[in-house]
Amino acid sequence: MDVIRAIKVRYSCRDYLKKPVPEGLIRDVLEAGRLAPSARNTQPWKFIVIRSEEKKRGIMKAQPLFNSWMKSAPVFIVVVSDKRGKFSERYHMVDLGFAVQNMMLRASELGLGTCVTGGARWNNLTKVLGLERGLKAVMVVTVGYPSGKKPLLFKVAEKTGAYKHDRKPLEEIAEFLK
Numbered sequence: 001m002d003v004i005r006a007i008k009v010r011y012s013c014r015d016y017l018k019k020p021v022p023e024g025l026i027r028d029v030l031e032a033g034r035l036a037p038s039a040r041n042t043q044p045w046k047f048i049v050i051r052s053e054e055k056k057r058g059i060m061k062a063q064p065l066f067n068s069w070m071k072s073a074p075v076f077i078v079v080v081s082d083k084r085g086k087f088s089e090r091y092h093m094v095d096l097g098f099a100v101q102n103m104m105l106r107a108s109e110l111g112l113g114t115c116v117t118g119g120a121r122w123n124n125l126t127k128v129l130g131l132e133r134g135l136k137a138v139m140v141v142t143v144g145y146p147s148g149k150k151p152l153l154f155k156v157a158e159k160t161g162a163y164k165h166d167r168k169p170l171e172e173i174a175e176f177l178k
């Protein structure tokens, strides 16, 4: 799949089939994250894969109600900021974003749906996972086979516009200086 095709087919998937994702595919997605660029190549990330219902319940405890749709995802990839080694104070969160986008694009190419979620209380999420000092769970990427449906709660939240998939036109966001 071309990169542009993967970019265009990706969307925030919020309802998944009850079909397990083979570990090989999860590793493939993680590999795309591993290869992401980072400031001074500090790679300030860790990815924690969660598949058991018990562990997923723990993660869900740290989620707000509007993210209750996450339960349907067979896999959570918790994206952890790792400040135990070298990291860029200014860019480490941007670095995590590159890794997440790489993972989501590779997942799209593999026919998997994803959604990045940042709605959780970070401290709770970090505590649930029992992470050591210097590690902080900042995002959870849901992964699975898309059901093609939209969860009911999402339809309500959608009215706020926060989950919209449309984009500003290029003319509004880009400028060619003369």
Ligand SMILES: Cc1cc2nc3c(=O)[nH]c(=O)nc-3n(C[C@H](O)[C@H](O)[C@H](O)COP(=O)(O)O)c2cc1C
Pocket (backbone or CB within 6 Å): 010, 011, 012, 013, 014, 066, 067, 115, 116, 117, 118, 119, 120, 162, 163, 164, 165, 166
């Ligand atoms: C940093 C970040 C945090 C997000 N957090 C949530 C979230 O907590 N819950 C959710 O349902 N969607 C979340 N989203 C998904 C956005 O709502 C979504 O990317 C946006 O509406 C654009 O839609 P699209 O991904 O379908 O193109 C998040 C996206 C980003 C980039």
